[in-house]
Amino acid sequence: MAETASKRILVIDDASLVRRYYRDALERAGFEVDEALNGVEALEKLLAEPADLLIVDVNMPQMDGITFLRSLRRQAPPIASIPALVISTEAGPHDRRAARTAGANFYLVKPVAQDTLVQHVSIMCGLSA
Amino acid sequence: MNEVDPVSQEELRAICEFLYRRTGMLFGEAKRYYVQRRISDRMNALGIAPFRTYFAYLRSDADGEVEKFVNAFTVNETYFYREDHQLRCLSSDLLAERVRAKRRGEALRIWSVPCATGEEPYSIAIWLLENWPEVDVQDIEIIGSDIDTQCTAAAAEGEYGARALMRLSPQLVEKYFVPAGKDRWRVVPELRQSVQFSSANITKASETRQHGLFDVIFCRNVLIYFDDASRRVAAENLFEALAPGGFICLGHTESMSRISPLFEVRRFPDAIVYQRPLIGGNGAGGKGGHSNG
Amino acid sequence: MPLVRKPSSQAPAAAPLALGEGTSEQRWSAVRAAADRPDGLALLADALSRESDPRVREAIFTGLARLATPESAALVVPYLRSDDANLRTGAVDALRAMPQACRPHLPTLLADGDADVRLLSCELARGLPDEEANRLLCDLLERETERNVCAAAIEVLAEIGRPEAVPSLVRCGTRFAGDPFMIFSLKVATERIAAPARDRR
Numbered sequence A: 001m002a003e004t005a006s007k008r009i010l011v012i013d014d015a016s017l018v019r020r021y022y023r024d025a026l027e028r029a030g031f032e033v034d035e036a037l038n039g040v041e042a043l044e045k046l047l048a049e050p051a052d053l054l055i056v057d058v059n060m061p062q063m064d065g066i067t068f069l070r071s072l073r074r075q076a077p078p079i080a081s082i083p084a085l086v087i088s089t090e091a092g093p094h095d096r097r098a099a100r101t102a103g104a105n106f107y108l109v110k111p112v113a114q115d116t117l118v119q120h121v122s123i124m125c126g127l128s129a
Numbered sequence B: 001m002n003e004v005d006p007v008s009q010e011e012l013r014a015i016c017e018f019l020y021r022r023t024g025m026l027f028g029e030a031k032r033y034y035v036q037r038r039i040s041d042r043m044n045a046l047g048i049a050p051f052r053t054y055f056a057y058l059r060s061d062a063d064g065e066v067e068k069f070v071n072a073f074t075v076n077e078t079y080f081y082r083e084d085h086q087l088r089c090l091s092s093d094l095l096a097e098r099v100r101a102k103r104r105g106e107a108l109r110i111w112s113v114p115c116a117t118g119e120e121p122y123s124i125a126i127w128l129l130e131n132w133p134e135v136d137v138q139d140i141e142i143i144g145s146d147i148d149t150q151c152t153a154a155a156a157e158g159e160y161g162a163r164a165l166m167r168l169s170p171q172l173v174e175k176y177f178v179p180a181g182k183d184r185w186r187v188v189p190e191l192r193q194s195v196q197f198s199s200a201n202i203t204k205a206s207e208t209r210q211h212g213l214f215d216v217i218f219c220r221n222v223l224i225y226f227d228d229a230s231r232r233v234a235a236e237n238l239f240e241a242l243a244p245g246g247f248i249c250l251g252h253t254e255s256m257s258r259i260s261p262l263f264e265v266r267r268f269p270d271a272i273v274y275q276r277p278l279i280g281g282n283g284a285g286g287k288g289g290h291s292n293g
Numbered sequence C: 001m002p003l004v005r006k007p008s009s010q011a012p013a014a015a016p017l018a019l020g021e022g023t024s025e026q027r028w029s030a031v032r033a034a035a036d037r038p039d040g041l042a043l044l045a046d047a048l049s050r051e052s053d054p055r056v057r058e059a060i061f062t063g064l065a066r067l068a069t070p071e072s073a074a075l076v077v078p079y080l081r082s083d084d085a086n087l088r089t090g091a092v093d094a095l096r097a098m099p100q101a102c103r104p105h106l107p108t109l110l111a112d113g114d115a116d117v118r119l120l121s122c123e124l125a126r127g128l129p130d131e132e133a134n135r136l137l138c139d140l141l142e143r144e145t146e147r148n149v150c151a152a153a154i155e156v157l158a159e160i161g162r163p164e165a166v167p168s169l170v171r172c173g174t175r176f177a178g179d180p181f182m183i184f185s186l187k188v189a190t191e192r193i194a195a196p197a198r199d200r201r
């Protein structure tokens, strides 16, 4: 708990119930959670306040997850290197490759159980799971 | 007072999600009480119950209800030096970048739209006179426009009460205003002449185009009230009204993220602003799926 | 005062050219002007079928959203089926901006053979009058087999759902009993709908 509390996770997904589901799990594990419903908003929020980890959906209005990741990796240093966990409905190898190329650090396919999520997030934040 | 809780926690969450999607304002648990109070106020004012009915009314935006609701969370009163961090950003970063992009002697053009009763464009003028070292060597044009011609007429008169001036120091009031009766002040003639006023509907390209190209546009606290279609049109009109590389500042509760992928987001020490991309103007960064990566 | 007084008015944008021709700047101006013309719908339809520049395409979508007729919506609908994800999102954003115009298309869209189209259309149902949206989404939930489409319908019902939607939500839950996210969403949606607000004055 003590170490997770200092970690800020930005959840980027256009579906409010998905954000709620992640938030619910992550907050119970002690993380601090913020939300964005598309890539543009995520960039705005990160420019105002960086995060320790991003959870990124792929299909979103205005700016999709892949375009967001590309744009993220072109930002100035602290923001460009924030690790990103993509959680998508798409399970194909092509989709994984696209996400990886754009700058995703890890890829999960929905549905993801809440404890699985917390586990991955903890590891990616450098905490022991 | 014997307030009865009219809304369940889940209903409250639903309305917060609606507001977030529609406006970008995210109300965390801490603000929920405030939202709840506001809902009761609106339901009482309208005589609408139960909550479900009010929520449907809000979603249909009947009689401008979204604006009325949102107003409770934004300061819908305009005053001098409102959101002055953007003014600081203007004088410390934005103008310098625009000056570098221009030919010598070309005027810098700043548009305050909507300008309401003029507090915003006059603030820009005062701020620059006070804070921008280059103000004496650059030509600067400041234009204030609003759809409401009564507002722009009042703006040209430039007479204000104490509330509008509350953020200005006595020295600034002394320097840029003359007393005009009890608790009234009028902008000095030189300052009035340095700001032009006009009428413009930002959803009408024919009206925005007449104003030419700008280096910086302040478009604060109006897009939040528009529906999706009007926002898109307004964003395109403002995009056209910006010189490539020009900047647009929105109100602090507003975000382009609900509106348009045309602009790029830029972060400066004092503010986050949007920029018309320099080349190609192909701001549709979010769409089109070109593969550059 | 150093601030200059007279605005140096600049030349307005060039008059519209033929659509589909010229630089992307010129095509952008042309499609922007099209929505104001009596033959705008046909012009935009033609431009949309040929345009490849994403920014110009956005402007075409905006023009069609401004017209906001069932006919202009009908022109956007086929792009929900596009292979290009960005074009699909662009089409949904445009349709979302003309909720009334989408109304006649929704029953067909929600029954489309393509699951992606059904999924995107759920979001459009949000713009319909509550009763109609509830009916359409519940009908969909009763027959829908794709998890992601159901999830999209539940997302919308969590906001606009009425008590008569609860049985469909419950039945849907029995089909996804092993899926933690679906269980979570259905719980939130039904709680919201059923949440008996405490007594009012």
Ligand SMILES: C[S@@+](CC[C@H](N)C(=O)[O-])C[C@H]1O[C@@H](n2cnc3c(N)ncnc32)[C@H](O)[C@@H]1O
Pocket: B076, B077, B078, B079, B082, B113, B114, B115, B116, B117, B120, B145, B146, B147, B148, B151, B200, B201, B202, B203, B219, B220, B221, B222, B251
């Ligand atoms: C809340 S005030 C904002 C004033 C100022 N920008 C500020 O932030 O303090 C909103 C203004 O928008 C104007 N307005 C509303 N719709 C408009 C439109 N389509 N075009 C231009 N102005 C508009 C109103 O007349 C009103 O003066």
